[in-house]
Structure formats: structure tokens, C-alpha cells
Amino acid sequence: MTDLKQVASQVRRDIVRMVHGCQSGHPGGSLGCTEYLTALYFKIMKHNPSFSMDAAGEDVFFVSNGHISPVFYSVLARSGYFPVSELATFRRINSRLQGHPTTHEHLPGVRVASGSLGQGLSVACGAALAKKYNNDNSIVYSLHGDGELNEGQNWEAILFAAHHKIDNLIATVDWNGQQIDGPTDKVMSLGDLAAKFEAFGWQVVHLPNGNDMDEVVSTIEQAKTYVGKGKPIVILMKTAMGSGVDFMEGSHEWHGIAPNDEQLQKALAQLPETLGDY
Numbered sequence: 001m002t003d004l005k006q007v008a009s010q011v012r013r014d015i016v017r018m019v020h021g022c023q024s025g026h027p028g029g030s031l032g033c034t035e036y037l038t039a040l041y042f043k044i045m046k047h048n049p050s051f052s053m054d055a056a057g058e059d060v061f062f063v064s065n066g067h068i069s070p071v072f073y074s075v076l077a078r079s080g081y082f083p084v085s086e087l088a089t090f091r092r093i094n095s096r097l098q099g100h101p102t103t104h105e106h107l108p109g110v111r112v113a114s115g116s117l118g119q120g121l122s123v124a125c126g127a128a129l130a131k132k133y134n135n136d137n138s139i140v141y142s143l144h145g146d147g148e149l150n151e152g153q154n155w156e157a158i159l160f161a162a163h164h165k166i167d168n169l170i171a172t173v174d175w176n177g178q179q180i181d182g183p184t185d186k187v188m189s190l191g192d193l194a195a196k197f198e199a200f201g202w203q204v205v206h207l208p209n210g211n212d213m214d215e216v217v218s219t220i221e222q223a224k225t226y227v228g229k230g231k232p233i234v235i236l237m238k239t240a241m242g243s244g245v246d247f248m249e250g251s252h253e254w255h256g257i258a259p260n261d262e263q264l265q266k267a268l269a270q271l272p273e274t275l276g277d278y
Contacts (some may be wrong), residue, residue, distance in 0.1 A: 004213050006274035007078060012244045013271045014074035014087055014278065021262040022091040025099060026255035029145065030071035032176050032239040035216045040141060044220050049080035051108040059138045060127060062112055064098040064120020065145035065174065067256070073097050076109040078275065087278045100110075107197045118151025120144060121171060125161050128169040136205045139227060142171045147179025150188050153202075159230035162201030170223050172235040174210070178252035193236055203231040210237035211244075245270055 011034050019025035023109075027064050029253045041047070045059040063072050070090065077084045089095035094106040100115030112123050122143035131138060148154065161169060173193065190196075203226045203243060207219040226233045241255065242248030247268045261266060 001011075004035075004038055004042055004217070006272075007042055008034045008183055008213060009244075009272045010275040010277075011071060011074045012077065013268060013273060014072040014078075016245065016259060016264060016267045016271070017092040017277065018070045018074070018087055019258045020261075021088065023258045024091050025070055025258060026067040026256045027070065027245075027258070028178070028241040028248060028252070028256070029174065029176065030063065031248065032211065032243045033068055033071055033143065033174055034224065034244065035213045035235060035240040036143065036172065036174070036239075037071050037210055037214045040219060041075045041079045043217055044224075045141065046138060047051075047079075049108065051081060053111060055127075055138070056112075056134070056136060057138060058141050060111065060164075061262040062120050062124045062127070062140070062142045063101065063114055064142055065112030065148050066120075068143075068145075069097070069099060069101050072101060072109075074080060075105075077278075080208060081153065084276075084278045090118045103250045111212065115144070117148045118153040121154050121157035121161075124169055124171065125157050125164075125166055128161075128166045131168055132159060132166070137168070139224065142169070144173050145179070146173055146175045146177065146190060146193075147184050147187065149173065149190055149193075150179075152167070158197070158198050158200045158202065158232075158236045165230050166232045167226070167228055167230050170220070170227070170233045170235065172237050174239055175236055176239045176241045178241045178250075178255060180251050180252065197234050201231060203233045205233060205235045207276040210239040 013018045015030045096107040101110045102113045128140040205223045247253040
């Protein structure tokens, strides 16, 4: 997995540089989901950077927690969807790389706007159901924040997916225990997520360390073995917000603030440059 780990290190460099460059954005969750997105786009998914919206015969991914756009944009660029140099335009006026992914900029790799939390699972259900109707055996993947599960629309979609046996869907919850206002247990406790998903008729797969690349890859591969067996699948992925940068790790305070010049240099010193900075 050395190559994937090298990609992940570069993606983390991209994240902190992008957020620093415009002094705006969400580094914490982006850093925490780096292994997951890197594994999906560089190892797991069958996808084509030439990009077509219908994605016939391709696996597709929806990021529901759209505020982690820095990691999404970095992985898309690094896997060939658009020039890596464009990362320098993050959150700039007239940039295609807005703070939350949108579709009117026609950025390759983005199939749905995800600025409003709680909507991504509904979209993923629709896409997965369409693939089943079209006899397309590819898989739909989606990513959701744990704080995002406070949104009731998620639970409607969770019911819908089980009722319609949408078993070509693998949703992942980034269970880092942090959201913008503090720890999730203090803002609104999620309780026993595994028991809840199981009660709703889902197949639950546990990923105890979502910041270990080997574990991420093997767990997603495990989840794939349940595809086609009658139940939607959810991976409950434990991560550390800000993973990879010691002074950011585990703190909700880095959910949505940018590092200053000194903090940027301290972060970059911990992240080897492996693919070349933009």
C-alpha cells in the first residue's frame, strides 16, 4: 500500500495549502477522510476521469458532507479529472472549485451539489436504484459526516434504501465524533449507530481505524462482498478529525478554520511531498 500512502501524504499537503491560500475552508474533516477518498479513487472504484454524468458501467461516488471539498478536489485532480494546477484557485472568485461542490461550474467528477447537509444519501439511493433498473452492476459509494446524521432526511433515505433492497449502495459514515459546534456526543448524541442501521435493515461493516490505509482498503473490499445480497451497506468508519497534522488532530476547532503562515509550515513539515505540489 506504499503508493496509496504516498498519494495520501500529497493530498494532505494539497488540503492544508488550499485552505491556507484562501484563508477559508474545512481542513479537519478533509484530513480525516484522506485515506478513504484516496483508496476509493486510486484503488477501489472503476471510474473514468473523462467523466460522463450518466456513468454507465462505472462506479460513482457522492460526497454528502460537501464542506470537505478540499480532499475531494485534491483526489479528483490527482486522479486526472482536471489539472492539478487548478487547485490553486480553491474558493476564489469565478473558480470552479467553490467551497462546497456545485454543478453549474461543470467541474468533472462532481455530479451533485452538496452544500446543504443531509441530502447525499437520498441522491445516492436514486443513482443506485437507477443502476439496478438499467441492469448496471457497478456500485454507488457515498460519504456522510456523523454530525450530518442529525439531519432527518438521512433517516428517510435509510428507510427507503432498505425497503427497496438497494444492495448496490455502500454508504460510509465518517465517525470522528466532532462537528462544528463541538463533540457530537454533546451536540446531539448519535447513540449506537450500528444498532440503528441494523434495525433499519442495513448491513453494517465496521472500520475501526479509517486513517490506516491497509485497513481502509480491506474494509471497503469486505463491504463489496455484501453487494447484491439484498441489503444496503454502511461502513462505520472511525477517524480522527485533522489526522496527519498533530496540532489539528482530534479537535473540532479545526472543522472550519484555516492555518496561518506559521501553522502551514508546521503542517507541511509533517507531510512528505510525494507527487509534487501544485
